[in-house]
Amino acid sequence: MTETTEGRPPGILGGIRVLDCSIAMAGPFAAQRLGDLGADVIKVEPTTGEWQRHAAAGGATGNRINVSFLSLNRNKRSIAVDLKSEEGREILRSLVTTSDVFLQNYRPGVAERLGIDYETLRELNPKLIYVSVSGYGEDGPYRNRPGQDLLLQAMSGAMLSAGQHGEAPLPAGQYLVDAVTASTAFEAVLAALFHRERTGEGQLVTVNMLDAITTLQMQELSVFTVGKVDQQRSSQPHAHVYIRAPYGAFKTSDGFIALAMPDLPELGRAIGEPSFLEMQSEVHGWTHRDELYEKTAARLVTDTSANWLAVFAATSIWAGPVYDYQALVDDPQIVHNGTFVEYEHPTEGHVKTPGFPYKFAKTPARIDRGAPLTGEHTAEILHSLGLDDERIAALVASGAVRVDESAPVGVST
Numbered sequence: 001m002t003e004t005t006e007g008r009p010p011g012i013l014g015g016i017r018v019l020d021c022s023i024a025m026a027g028p029f030a031a032q033r034l035g036d037l038g039a040d041v042i043k044v045e046p047t048t049g050e051w052q053r054h055a056a057a058g059g060a061t062g063n064r065i066n067v068s069f070l071s072l073n074r075n076k077r078s079i080a081v082d083l084k085s086e087e088g089r090e091i092l093r094s095l096v097t098t099s100d101v102f103l104q105n106y107r108p109g110v111a112e113r114l115g116i117d118y119e120t121l122r123e124l125n126p127k128l129i130y131v132s133v134s135g136y137g138e139d140g141p142y143r144n145r146p147g148q149d150l151l152l153q154a155m156s157g158a159m160l161s162a163g164q165h166g167e168a169p170l171p172a173g174q175y176l177v178d179a180v181t182a183s184t185a186f187e188a189v190l191a192a193l194f195h196r197e198r199t200g201e202g203q204l205v206t207v208n209m210l211d212a213i214t215t216l217q218m219q220e221l222s223v224f225t226v227g228k229v230d231q232q233r234s235s236q237p238h239a240h241v242y243i244r245a246p247y248g249a250f251k252t253s254d255g256f257i258a259l260a261m262p263d264l265p266e267l268g269r270a271i272g273e274p275s276f277l278e279m280q281s282e283v284h285g286w287t288h289r290d291e292l293y294e295k296t297a298a299r300l301v302t303d304t305s306a307n308w309l310a311v312f313a314a315t316s317i318w319a320g321p322v323y324d325y326q327a328l329v330d331d332p333q334i335v336h337n338g339t340f341v342e343y344e345h346p347t348e349g350h351v352k353t354p355g356f357p358y359k360f361a362k363t364p365a366r367i368d369r370g371a372p373l374t375g376e377h378t379a380e381i382l383h384s385l386g387l388d389d390e391r392i393a394a395l396v397a398s399g400a401v402r403v404d405e406s407a408p409v410g411v412s413t
Contacts, residue, residue: 011038012363016193019044019095021116023051025149025175026071029182031103034189035075036356036365039101042381043076044092046083047373047402064347065371071353071370077347079374079382080402083114087400092116094385096124100196101189105133108143118204127202129192133185134208147209150365152177156213157231161220161241165233181212199279211259225276236293244285245292249322252305256322257297263316270311271299343368375402 016039020031028043028050035041043050052069060067079095082088093116094100102121104111111117111132118130119146132138135147146150150171155161158176159169185207192205214221223229223242231241239248246267249256264284273295279285285292300308305321310320323328328334329352341355348370356365378401382392395401 013037015038017099018101025178026181030185033186041076045107070371072404078372079378085400103131131205177213181209184212189322191294236290245289246296250300255305373404375404378403
C-alpha cells in the first residue's frame with residue numbers, strides 16, 4: 001500500500017478522476033461520496049458558479065459559500081469554465097482524456113448541443129464511465145419534466161403510505177428523492193468501475209430519480225402489486241399503511257415518542273389498557289387500527305417521554321425518542337460513532353457536518369479539502385493539462401475560464 005505525502009494511506013478510490021458537471025443535489029452528492037473515498041473530483045462549473053451556490057437552503061448563506069453548496073461539494077477542486085465557448089469545451093475535452101468518470105445531470109439535449117454527450121466523449125476516451133442523471137429518464141413522455149424532489153415524492157405514491165384518510169399527503173422531512181438518487185448513482189459508478197477493472201471497458205450509466213424512489217419502495221409496492229393490498233389510510237395518523245397498529249409518533253406530557261408495532265397484550269400491560277389484553281396482534285392490529293391509536297394516545301399523553309421509555313425498556317416493546325436536530329447531534333451513540341466530522345474551511349470557518357456512511361479499516365474516507373470557491377483550482381488544473389501562465393491569462397481575459405486566487409487551497413483537519 002502506498003501512502004500520501006501526509007503519511008496517510010490513500011483513499012480506496014485513489015487514482016480515480018471524476019469530472020463532476022452536475023448541479024443541485026443528486027449529482028453533486030454522488031460525486032462528493034466518490035471524493036470522500038479518495039477520488040480526484042474536479043467540479044466543472046460555469047464562470048458564474050454552480051446553481052447551488054446561489055440557492056441557500058434555510059437561508060444559510062455563509063460567508064462566500066452557502067451551507068447548501070458547502071455540504072455537497074467537499075473533497076472537490078473547482079474549475080470555472082464557459083462551456084458555451086469553443087475554448088471552454090476544448091478544456092473539458094482535454095480533461096476527459098485523463099478522467100475515469102464523467103457525471104452530468106443536464107436538461108435533455110444540453111449535452112448533445114455542447115458536444116459532450118456519451119457518444120462524443122467515448123471517442124476521446126473509450127474507458128470513460130459516463131453517468132447521466134435525469135428526473136424521469138433519458139426519453140419517454142416525461143423526459144422534459146422538471147426533476148424536482150417534492151414533485152417526484154408526490155408521484156411516487158409514498159406520500160399516501162402514511163397519515164390520515166382525507167388529510168393532506170405527507171412528504172418526507174428531507175430531500176428524500178435527491179438523496180436516494182445520489183446513493184443510486186454512487187453505487188452505479190462503483191459497479192461500473194469494477195466492470196472496467198475486469199474488462200477494460202467504459203460504458204454509459206443512466207440513473208433517474210423516478211426509478212430511484214420507486215425501487216426504494218420495493219417492499220411496499222410488492223405488497224400492492226403481488227399481495228393485492230391497497231393503500232388504506234384511516235382516520236388516525238398511522239406512520240405506515242402497510243404496518244399494523246400502533247405504529248407512529250405519540251404525544252407524551254412533555255414531547256413525543258415513537259412506538260413500533262408492539263405485541264398488543266404486552267402493550268396493554270405496560271400502559272394499563274385492559275382492552276388490549278385479549279387482542280391478537282396480527283389480527284386486531286389491522287382491523288382495529290384507529291381504536292388502537294386512540295387508546296394508546298390517551299394513555300401516553302399522561303406521563304413524560306422519559307418515564308414511558310423507561311417502562312418500555314423493561315419489556316420487549318420497540319419504542320424510542322423523537323429527536324430534533326440538536327438532540328440528534330448530542331446523542332451519545334452519534335458521538336461514539338463519529339457520525340459528524342469537523343474541520344476548518346478557509347472562508348467559512350469551523351464546519352461540523354455529517355461525515356461518511358461507511359468505514360474501511362485500511363482505506364478510510366477523509367476530508368482533504370472543503371467545498372471550493374468558484375474557479376479556485378482553475379489555474380492548477382489547467383497547468384496539469386500543460387497550459388502555461390500566459391495561456392491561462394489569455395483564457396481568463398477572454399472569459400472562457402475564471403480563476404479565484406483569493407483564498408488558500410485545502411483544509412486543515
